[in-house]
Amino acid sequence: MNLALYALAGGIAGWLAFAVIGYNAQRGLVVSLVMGAVGALIGGQVIAPALVSPAAAQTGVSMPGVIIAIAAAATCLFVGNLVHKRWGV
Numbered sequence: 001m002n003l004a005l006y007a008l009a010g011g012i013a014g015w016l017a018f019a020v021i022g023y024n025a026q027r028g029l030v031v032s033l034v035m036g037a038v039g040a041l042i043g044g045q046v047i048a049p050a051l052v053s054p055a056a057a058q059t060g061v062s063m064p065g066v067i068i069a070i071a072a073a074a075t076c077l078f079v080g081n082l083v084h085k086r087w088g089v
Contacts (some may be wrong), residue, residue, distance in 0.1 A: 003041065005061050010040025010073035017074070023081045035080050036073040043072020 007034040014036025017023040019038045083089055 002044065002065075005066065006040045006044035006069045007037040009044075009066055010036040010038070012038065013073040014077060015068050016042050017077045018031065023077050024084065031080075032077065035076050039049070039073035039076025040069040042076070044069035047072055060076050 010035045014032040014034070016028070017036065018029050018032035020062065023068060044065050048068040050063075052062065052064050069083065
């Protein structure tokens with residue numbers, strides 16, 4: 001359930017980055033969705049447990065975890081856009 005929620009949140013962040021901001025417009029919507037989902041999965045599964053205090057950490061989905069996952073997805077999209085602009089990858 002956690003993975004699906006994080007991937008969904010990252011996909012939404014990727015869609016917003018594509019539709020509103022115009023990130024990854026040259027590569028397409030699918031790339032934005034995948035980059036957002038991967039960034040959110042990394043943020044939710046790796047970064048969030050390291051940053052959330054043990055008292056607040058739960059076995060289920062927590063709001064700080066989802067916020068960190070969305071922030072990681074946005075960071076992944078931002079870095080991906082910079083790499084694409086700089087090196088054309």
